[in-house]
Amino acid sequence: MAELLETLLSWFHVVREPVGGVLLVVGGLLAIVGAVGLLRFPDIYTRLHATSVTDTGAATLMIVGMILLSPTGWVALKLVFIWVFMFLANPTASHAIANAAYTAGMEPKIGPSGDTGEADR
Amino acid sequence: MIAAATLALFVAVVLVLIRAFRGPSLYDRVLAVNVFGTKTVLIISVLGFLMGRPEFMDIAILYALINFVSIIAILKFFRYRSFQVGLTRAPKVPPRTGEGEA
Numbered sequence: 765m766a767e768l769l770e771t772l773l774s775w776f777h778v779v780r781e782p783v784g785g786v787l788l789v790v791g792g793l794l795a796i797v798g799a800v801g802l803l804r805f806p807d808i809y810t811r812l813h814a815t816s817v818t819d820t821g822a823a824t825l826m827i828v829g830m831i832l833l834s835p836t837g838w839v840a841l842k843l844v845f846i847w848v849f850m851f852l853a854n855p856t857a858s859h860a861i862a863n864a865a866y867t868a869g870m871e872p873k874i875g876p877s878g879d880t881g882e883a884d885r
Numbered sequence: 886m887i888a889a890a891t892l893a894l895f896v897a898v899v900l901v902l903i904r905a906f907r908g909p910s911l912y913d914r915v916l917a918v919n920v921f922g923t924k925t926v927l928i929i930s931v932l933g934f935l936m937g938r939p940e941f942m943d944i945a946i947l948y949a950l951i952n953f954v955s956i957i958a959i960l961k962f963f964r965y966r967s968f969q970v971g972l973t974r975a976p977k978v979p980p981r982t983g984e985g986e987a
Contacts, residue, residue, distance in 0.1 A: 784886075785886030785887065785890075786886070788886060788887060788889075788890035788931070789886055789889050789890050789893070791890065791927075792889065792890040792891075792892070792893025792894055792897070793893060795893060795894055795897040795924060795927070796893055796896055796897045796900070798897070798920070799896075799897040799898075799900035799901050799904075799920070800900060802900065802901060802904050802916070802917065802920060803900050803901075803903060803904050808910060808912050808913055808916065811904075811913065811916060812916060815916065815920050819920055819923050822927070823923060823926075823927060826890065826927050826930075826931065827927075827930075829890075830930060830931070830934060833887075833934060834934075834939060835939065836939075839939040839942055842942035842943065842945075842946060843930070843942065845946055846926065846930070846942070846945055846946055846949055849946070849949050849950065849953075850923065850926070850949060853949070853952075853953040854919075854923065856953070857919050857953055857956045857957065858916075858919075860956070860957055860960050861912055861915055861916050861919065861956070861960065864912060864915075864960045864963070864964060865910075865912040867964065868911075868912070868964075870910065870912065
């Protein structure tokens with residue numbers, strides 16, 4: 765049992781840095797995808813849909829990657845704090861923005877997909 | 886790898902800033918600022934790793950807290966035009982039963 769644990773631990777130390785780097789890069793790409801969605805979608809609700817999901821996803825991926833790369837346990841603990849707070853606060857902020865926009869009377873654009881409202885891009 | 890992730894985050898921040906300056910309505914701008922804050926938290930922590938100083942995490946935690954509070958404060962201000970209005974619960978709507986509706 766102890767040997768198995770030791771083997772797993774050494775394997776983990778070998779695989780830690782490449783996996784962390786790959787997770788960081790994937791999180792960065794996801795952030796770009798969310799930003800392109802924010803830039804290209806036609807109205808506020810679709811923009812919210814594009815960003816609020818990818819934002820939390822990118823943050824999760826990058827923070828897990830940084831936890832794998834972190835040199836000490838304290839840094840990993842602080843990253844876990846950041847992740848927990850973001851995971852609670854980001855959807856709350858998105859909900860608040862959607863609620864405020866709906867209360868202010870902004871209508872979602874509904875229609876054929878070609879009619880994307882080129883005027884206000 | 887870390888440098889590539891930092892570069893990707895900077896590209897995303899530039900795109901988000903274009904939306905923040907161009908956004909047709911107030912809520913587009915608020916949404917862009919919210920995303921910008923999240924990206925800034927990630928950039929601060931990744932830069933800490935890139936420069937070999939992971940102590941930047943404390944600043945990232947502070948920025949995450951301030952970002953959330955400021956978004957809620959901005960939305961509240963533009964709904965009530967004041968910071969001094971007490972928040973109240975929305976009036977309860979009776980649940981739909983599905984009977985008697987067209």
